[in-house]
Amino acid sequence: MAAISREEVAHLARLSRLAVTEEELDRFAGQLDVILQSVARVGEVAADDIPPTSHSVPLTNVYRDDVPAPSLTQDEALSGAPDAFEGRFRVPQILAEED
Amino acid sequence: MSDLTTMSAAQLAKAIAGKEASAVEVATAHLDRIDAVDARVHAFLHVDREGALAAAADVDAGKVTGPLAGVPIAVKDVIATKGVPTTAASKILEGWRPPYDATLVERLRAAGTVMLGKTNMDEFAMGSSTEYSAYGPTNNPWDLGRIPGGSGGGSAAALAAYEAPLAIGTDTGGSIRQPGAVTGTVGAKPTYGGTSRYGLIAFSSSLDTPGPCARNVEDAALLHAVIAGHDPRDSTSIPQPVPDVVGAARLGATGDLSGVKLGVVKEFAGDGSEPGVLSAFHESLEALVKLGAEIVEVSCPHFQYALPAYYLIAPSEASSNLARFDGVRYGLRTGDDGRHSLEEVMSLTREAGFGPEVKRRIIIGAYALSSGYYDAYYGQAQKIRTLITRDFESAWQKVDVLVSPTTPFVAFPFGSRTSDPYQMYLADLFTIPTNLYGGPAISVPCGLSEGLPVGFQVMAPTMADDRMYRVAAALESAVGTLTPPTLEASA
Numbered sequence: 001m002a003a004i005s006r007e008e009v010a011h012l013a014r015l016s017r018l019a020v021t022e023e024e025l026d027r028f029a030g031q032l033d034v035i036l037q038s039v040a041r042v043g044e045v046a047a048d049d050i051p052p053t054s055h056s057v058p059l060t061n062v063y064r065d066d067v068p069a070p071s072l073t074q075d076e077a078l079s080g081a082p083d084a085f086e087g088r089f090r091v092p093q094i095l096a097e098e099d
Numbered sequence: 100m101s102d103l104t105t106m107s108a109a110q111l112a113k114a115i116a117g118k119e120a121s122a123v124e125v126a127t128a129h130l131d132r133i134d135a136v137d138a139r140v141h142a143f144l145h146v147d148r149e150g151a152l153a154a155a156a157d158v159d160a161g162k163v164t165g166p167l168a169g170v171p172i173a174v175k176d177v178i179a180t181k182g183v184p185t186t187a188a189s190k191i192l193e194g195w196r197p198p199y200d201a202t203l204v205e206r207l208r209a210a211g212t213v214m215l216g217k218t219n220m221d222e223f224a225m226g227s228s229t230e231y232s233a234y235g236p237t238n239n240p241w242d243l244g245r246i247p248g249g250s251g252g253g254s255a256a257a258l259a260a261y262e263a264p265l266a267i268g269t270d271t272g273g274s275i276r277q278p279g280a281v282t283g284t285v286g287a288k289p290t291y292g293g294t295s296r297y298g299l300i301a302f303s304s305s306l307d308t309p310g311p312c313a314r315n316v317e318d319a320a321l322l323h324a325v326i327a328g329h330d331p332r333d334s335t336s337i338p339q340p341v342p343d344v345v346g347a348a349r350l351g352a353t354g355d356l357s358g359v360k361l362g363v364v365k366e367f368a369g370d371g372s373e374p375g376v377l378s379a380f381h382e383s384l385e386a387l388v389k390l391g392a393e394i395v396e397v398s399c400p401h402f403q404y405a406l407p408a409y410y411l412i413a414p415s416e417a418s419s420n421l422a423r424f425d426g427v428r429y430g431l432r433t434g435d436d437g438r439h440s441l442e443e444v445m446s447l448t449r450e451a452g453f454g455p456e457v458k459r460r461i462i463i464g465a466y467a468l469s470s471g472y473y474d475a476y477y478g479q480a481q482k483i484r485t486l487i488t489r490d491f492e493s494a495w496q497k498v499d500v501l502v503s504p505t506t507p508f509v510a511f512p513f514g515s516r517t518s519d520p521y522q523m524y525l526a527d528l529f530t531i532p533t534n535l536y537g538g539p540a541i542s543v544p545c546g547l548s549e550g551l552p553v554g555f556q557v558m559a560p561t562m563a564d565d566r567m568y569r570v571a572a573a574l575e576s577a578v579g580t581l582t583p584p585t586l587e588a589s590a
Contacts, residue, residue, distance in 0.1 A: 004466065008466070009462060012462045012465045012466055012469070013458075013462055014446075015465055016418060016449075016461045016462060016465050017422075017425070017442065017445045017446045017449050018446060018449050018450050018453070018458055018461065018462070019443075019446040019447050019449070019450035020450060020458065021450075024455070024458070027455075028455075028458070028459060028462065031459060031519075031520055032459060032462060032463060032466075034519065034520070034521055035410065035459070035463060035520060035521055035524075036463070036466070038407060038410075038521050038524075039407035039408075039410045039411050039476070039480075040407070040475075040476075041404060041407045042404055042407045042408050042411065042476070042479045042480050042483055043475060043479060044404070045401070045404055045479070045482070045483055045486065047479060047482035047483065047485075047486065050482040050485050050486060051482070051485055052478060052481030052482050052484070052485060053481055053482075053484040053485040053488060053535075054305060054481060055305045055335065056291050056292070056305070056488070056535075056536060056537025056561070057291060057292040057335045057337060057537065059292075059334070059335065059337075062334040062335075064331045064332075065331070072198055072199065076198035076199075077198065079196070079198050080195050080196070080197070080198070080428065080429030080430065081427070081428055081429065082426055082427070082429075082430070082431070082432035082435070083432065083435070089427050089428055091427055091441050091444075092435055092437075092439065092440060092441045092444050093440070093441070094440070094441050
């Protein structure tokens with residue numbers, strides 16, 4: 001049985017904001033199924049009582065010293081933006097006029 | 100080819116400090132070498148001739164000193180360099196010039212290195228061959244029809260082609276070590292948290308580790324010492340002194356490994372490795388025994404699950420990290436024509452800007468993190484990460500380091516593993532356990548198989564990076580460094 005269907009791939013691509021093409025969906029569905037069938041081997045290990053590791057460095061609550069330091073200027077922060085307007089990132093309209 | 104391009108970083112630093120060569124001469128020799136061969140190798144995505152010559156002139160004028168003053172270096176294009184294009188080999192960042200330097204780039208400048216340019220890689224460091232670079236692959240100087248490894252194939256190939264004596268890589272699942280192995284160069288992955296990730300474009304934040312690439316072990320150690328150490332700008336940076344990796348490399352080079360116990364991982368024996376890789380590995384073990392080392396077989400029963408666990412954890416983190424590429428703050432924007440909504444513009448931008456492997460991994464990650472699958476996939480992979488860490492910790496009760504081939508196969512021909520992505524993932528079979536555990540590991544050349552380089556991997560306990568340098572340098576003293584073909588004749 002397939003681990004992932006073409007419809008699921010399409011759904012996940014939508015959630016991931018990827019406007020994938022029909023051809024990509026055809027190709028990815030098969031490839032991702034092979035990958036998921038292979039990585040599903042993690043399920044062979046009985047690990048109910050094993051704590052998860054998210055990170056190998058056992059550090060928590062890391063803060064820097066609370067001292068002011070220079071940061072990027074507004075111009076520097078905007079220097080790579082595809083579009084900027086009056087010192088801000090400009091994006092396409094989010095809400096329609098009637099909203 | 101100029102003699103200056105075949106010298107080691109240590110030799111160059113000494114020659115420049117002793118005024119036997121100027122930093123500008125050294126930089127020029129390497130830039131000329133790049134001009135001569137990089138059309139065929141394609142190790143570089145961007146060459147910063149002007150910046151390199153200016154940095155070299157500063158060294159010659161005595162404005163910059165430091166342990167590697169005047170030594171040229173190539174930097175993987177996933178690392179932010181102020182004012183110098185940084186793309187992560189992705190179309191989505193084409194032309195982006197970061198407004199800041201990564202911490203390690205600051206440290207490279209402070210040490211006096213001269214940055215030649217930015218090296219090619221698999222897009223966002225996802226791959227084992229550079230075939231997933233959006234700007235075309237890098238060719239292996241040993242055989243231009245074969246892959247240079249990945250993701251850091253550009254950095255490794257630049258070394259093997261004598262375009263640079265030093266390079267920076269990043270290792271998430273083997274992206275420093277596997278390219279080192281297949282190009283006959285040295286690549287070291289420091290302890291996770293031992294080198295700063297500040298300014299590194301994130302792929303899998305709990306695994307990404309910048310590290311040194313060089314043509315010999317001592318040079319790798321010299322570079323390691325320059326870039327390592329605590330950085331308050333990286334919350335996972337380890338606030339401890341850097342182990343004496345340079346001293347360890349020099350100790351190892353004396354060829355004495357008396358009393359050192361090397362663990363051979365039982366579960367890796369013969370597992371999918373090419374016969375030529377296995378024979379070079381076993382001959383290296385014999386050489387190490389002659390230097391006084393003791394070989395102990397060690398069982399690490401969960402290592403066989405490292406690859407599947409990694410290919411759940413890394414894509415999960417990537418799917419989250421790569422959300423920042425939305426066409427708002429930097430890079431590409433597609434479809435902003437007044438007819439598409441913000442969400443549509445984001446989707447069109449990401450569709451146009453990301454290559455197939457990046458899209459596959461984002462989708463896999465989204466799948467593994469989705470409710471209903473989380474426990475079976477991402478959660479289970481994290482538990483296996485714990486078990487792999489325990490395997491390492493139990494190994495350290497018996498041995499000083501673990502050893503294995505770096506990668507199961509030598510450089511493969513282009514196109515031979517791209518149709519089935521999982522076949523590509525197998526290149527990382529032996530390198531991934533270390534990333535999940537967080538310890539250091541190094542690949543050092545140990546011989547040839549059918550004329551192509553084989554890498555020998557040494558894995559050490561967390562923050563015992565010095566141990567791997569000692570063993571790697573000892574092996575190098577026994578088997579020597581590899582000399583790649585000169586590329587001169589095939590012009």
